[in-house]
Structures are given as structure tokens and as C-alpha cells.
Amino acid sequence: MVKHLLAFPDLCTGCNRCAYVCSAVKEGLFIPLRARVHVQNFPLHGYSVPCICFQCPKPECLEACPEKAIYKNDEEIVLVDKEKCNGCGECVPACPYGMIDLGPDNLAYKCDYCGGEPACVQECAPGAIVFIEPEREQKKIKALQMKHRVASGTPEEKRRARAEVFLKEARPARAASA
């Protein structure tokens, strides 16, 4: 069985250690904006949403790429071949979750599960991001999370909009002013 990254917003404290470590591992400095995992914080409502790449079964980023630079490996991880990527950016608006972007080198970047030992999971003290072979219940949770898709906006705007949907579900009374 294959391991998946799973996010549990109810457990997320908003600490951002996942984004800090991811950016350090991938970019060589602490720059959470360029992490491959993000946290949306709603401090007024005491709620946070970790945004992870779902390594989609039918990845829109893969399908949008005219250079066939995005592919799936044997562990079902969706990867960018930097040699083939020409920086056209078609994958960016294609992702309904805002989880792929172009870097300062003008190449696409996304979560690659750190080759099998995701650094974000190691840093997550409350266990809001885990890396496991999912049971049926957990597969359902992931499927439900994947249902919230956003058609337009920058990756940052898409992540925010999605997180606001989760917020409304978790904090119905107060979420009117997110």
C-alpha cells in the first residue's frame, strides 16, 4: 500500500513549522512563501487549515502541461521534471487547490513528499499533517477535502478561499466575518 499525506485542520495550531522546514529543505533558507505546504490562519476564530498537495489520482497539473514535464512515479507522487519544464505556467491555474507555482528560476515546483520522508510531518507537533497508509475513514476524509475546488485566482487566493470553506464548516456561528 502507498502512503499519503493527510491533513487534519482541527488539530492544526497554526504554528507554520511545516512551511518553515519545507522551505528550508527545498530552498536553502527559511522562506515559507515558497514552501510546498502552506497554512491558512484565522486567528480570530482560533482555526487553521494546512494546505497540502493531494497527489491527485487524475492531476490537472499533469494534464495541463504541454511539455509532459509533470508525471506520476511508482509511489503515485506527482513530480515535475525540471529538465522538461519550460516555465510556461499552464499548470499553475490548472490546480484547483493552489498547490503548484512557478519559482524564481521560472520552473514549476510542488510537493514531492521529500522522496518518502516528508519533513513537514516530522515538524508537526500536533499531528495535523501525517504520512500514512490511509484506512477507509481517512480516505473518505481526503476525498471530502478534495471536493472543495476553486476555479480561479492566484495559488494564494485559491488556498485562502478553500480554507474559508473549511472555516465555515468548523466555526459556523462566527465564520460570517472570516
Added chain:
Amino acid sequence: MNLYAGQVLRVDLSKGELSKEPLREEWLKDYWGCWGLAVKYFCELVPPTTAPFSPANALVIMTGPLAGTLAPTSSRFCLVSKSAHTGTIFESNMGGAFGPELKFAGYDGIIITGRADSLVYIRIKDGEVGLEEASAMTGQGIFETEALLKEALSPEAKVLAIGPAGENMITFACVGSEAYRQMGRGGAGAIFGSKNLKGIVCRGTGGVRVADLEAFRRKEAHWTQTSLLTEDNLWAKSDGTSILVDVTNEMGLHPTRNFSLGVNEDHAALGPEAVRQAKLADRACASCPLGCGKFTHINGAEVEGPEYETLSLTGSNCQMNQLEQVIRFNRLCDDLGLDTISTGNIVALAMDLTESGRHDFNLRFGQPEDYLAVVTEIATLSTARGKDLALGTKKLAEKYDAQDLSTEIKGSEFPAYDPRGDYGMGLAYATSERGACHLRAFTIFTSDHFNIEALAQDVVNGQNLNAIKWSMCFCDFWGTVNTVIMADLLTAGLGRPVAPEELNRAGERIWNLARLYNLKAGFTAADDRLPRKIMEQKLGNGPNEGRVFRKEDFERMLQIYYRLRGWDAKGAPTKGKLAELGLQPL
């Protein structure tokens, strides 16, 4: 540059000008960052006799070298200014997420001088900075102001804001951020208000570089596992600060009924179990694996908190043994922008004056309606009662001849540890640079609460360690951090060897510099004193029933403290001590 951004933003509100200047790198080896560096900048900029509400007073906001890295709890940052509440130099620090964001935007700190002609806010988006009109936000609470400022710049932006209390220059008004985080004490909010500064919004898309990332990550992981996430500190994760409700009641130094009792018989209503029942979520500041924040909800009232100080000073001290009401009071203070420690003390004093027949504020211990109503009255100065309480404990007590009932030192209201139950806290409060404060030295976990000599040394050690700790800046709740750990992380971060001894000396230096400033501002040994209540009124119940902290004992302890510090009998650093620390007289 490694760790530091290397740049400070200067804002002159009088001229409406912003500029960027290089960080004073020559000060880093002696003052390091955050508190230490902010004190140094402040001392160079603002004469000690400056009036706090004058445009010549400055707000020095400063992050530490480790802000924006994976070093746990390093997101804390501070503000240094001259307080209108106490007249002293003061530092006020805050967690949340603004500190790292400022660093990512490219600034180690912000230095604000002058006064704007009308209400403004500072806007920072990486290198693009400016002053913007804020008159539309006049009178808005902190929560709404944060929402408006984020809307104007980015949902990912971080904000510092004041509410109506700061705009009205209530001297104990706070600055808020991320809704429920504050620069709580010293009245930073009032200084913002005096400068017509409604807030600061910042979005930073850059990063923080370290010299040896592999070593830094390895060391950080090591210290997080072996020092931070250990039994000594994990109370913060499991319970949060509410655990201190049980601890201080057991010790018999829990502020109850305007500091007349040391045990609240009903403290279970405000303790960790009660908070756990009401908890919806654990919350953390940026970079912190502990997540001490407890987001609570009862009957439609919610807040991240209440923290220990609030539970005891606005709870037990007001005999408000209903968590729901304390949550409501807390939320009002957070939104309107009032320090809960000060406000809790003041309301309890007003309750005491009312119930003892000395002046009727229509505030009674345990009565919730007026207890809640008065918070807004204070912040907005909307009633005679509100205006009176807005004076703060010191001036309120002077006005109503109630200095036997009040609990303040240098005007700063007491935190939630009764010195009659621990002499160390009495000395800590009396010698703190910003008036009564529990975040300079903290002695309650000692074996002998009344050993004057041992506690005097503990207070010196605690103040020196916290001075360098808040210069990194690390959180109070990493209780086991020390200068060995700090030096190890800084070595990997800076790419040059840093020794614990340099940091130890820096802590003592920072403490002495703040002392020099206060002496020049006109403070003397006579101001390092205890209130009459603590010296004369016997604690009314519990393990410390009958105790006072006698004046003679305090004076003896103070002299021991001065001697240990290398200060003369008048509490001034000697020439020898200054030379040892590389300090010039101011």
C-alpha cells in the same frame, strides 16, 4: 546577512517620511537583538526626561536574530518606549506572527518618531512602504481594524493595531495582533494613540538565511527534543497557563478579592479543568511546537485564553468565579485594547472601594453586569466611572485616598503572584525596569519562599537571563532554555563562534543600561518599594495566612540585591560595574 535582515525602517510621523537604514551592526555583539538592541537604539534616540506623549518619544519595534527561523518560540518580538503609565523605559513583547513577517519583509525592526497630524497607519509590503489615511477606522476595535488592514493589503498580512483605548491614550492601553496577542503592559497602545498611529500592516515574501543550514537544523532539532519538549515545559502544551491557577492556590499566593486573600476557594471554576471543558482548539505562535494557546467557547463567548494572569486578576481577584464572564471580559479587553493585568487590578480596587463604603463605583465582587460594562466605559471614557478607572490604580488610589488598598509599583499594577507568599516576587516587582512585572524574574518555584539572601540572588540571575532571552527572542515558556543553547544556535546561524559567556554578559549589560536610563529619568531607590498593603496588611487565608512582607525585611533584601548587582546603596551601577560591562554613563 545571516539571521538578521540588516535593515531597519525609520518612520517620522511628523514629517510623514519613511526611510530605510542599515542595522547598526556594531551594536549586535553587545546587544544582540529584540530587547537589548531596542534598548540601545532607544537610549541613543530619546532623552530620559522626554515626556512619554511627546512626539519626541519613540517606538522601537525590534525582532531577534532567530525570528523567522525554525528555532522554536523565536517568533516573539518587542517594543521599547517610555511609558506614560509608569514614566520608566519599558519593553513589551508579543508572540503571534508579526515578528517573522517583518523579517521576511526585509526589516529587523521599525523605529517610529514624531506625531501624525491625523490618524494614520503604516503599510509595509516588502520594499514598498508608506503612510496611509486611517481616519475611517477611528474608534474601531482591534479585531475590526485588523480585518480592514488585511483587506487593504493582503489576507496573509500581519497587523499591529490599537483600539479605542489606545486612541484615547488610556495609559494602560495595549497593542493587539492576530486577534488575541498583545504587547500587554506599559501602555504601548497609548503611545501609538499619542502619535495618531492606528496600526501597522506588513506583508513579507522574503526569507531568513542562516550560515550553516544543515548544522542549524540539526542543533534546532536536538534542542527542541532534549530541552523544549520535556516535562518542565510540556505543561504549556497540555494545559496552557491555566495550570498556574492550581499551582498558586496550592502555594497560597493567588490574588483573591483585591489581594486580600491568598486562596480562592472556588478556583476550580477558573482552573485547567474548566478551561479544558471549554476548549475548542490548541493554538500556537509562529514557530512554536508547544501550542499553549487554548481557544475557548462558552455560551457564545469565545477567546484564545483566558491566560493565567487574566483568570486570576479578572477572575479570582474580582471574585468572578465564572469562566464565561472572564472570557467575556478578556475578549472585551482584547478588542478594545486594554491590558487585562492592569484592568483586573483596577476593577478589583474599585470593587473594594465600593464594598468598603469608601466610594461607590457600583462595582461589586462577583457581580458580572457592571464588571463587563465598565471595560467599555474605560476604553471609551464614556462615563465618570470609566474616566476614573482609566486613571490606573496609582492615580485612582491617590484620588480616593486608597493607597492602603492599591497594588502597584511605579504605577504598574501587580501581576498574579502575591509577594506576601514569595519574597522573591516582591523584589522582582520592585526592581523591574518597567514597574511591577513577573517577566523579569520569576521565583515561585523555589524551595524557600522567604529566604531573603537566596531569593535576592535568584532575582539577579533571573533578570539577567531574561534580558538576553528576550533579546533572541525566545518565549518565557521555554523555561529550560539557557545561554549554552542560545550560543549553539547563534553559532550555526551566524557562521561564527558565539560563547555562552558573551550572552551572559550581554544580559547583565542590557539590564544595567535600562537601569541607567531610569535613573536619568528621575527614578531613585525610593521608587524600588512595595505598596503599603503588602507591607502592612496580613494575607487573609491559606498557607500564608497572616503574612506580610515587612518594610525592614524588604529594605534589607533590596540592599543585598544592589550589592549583588554591583550597584551602590542608592541603586546606581558603580563606575566599576559600568566599566566591566563596557557601558558609558548616559
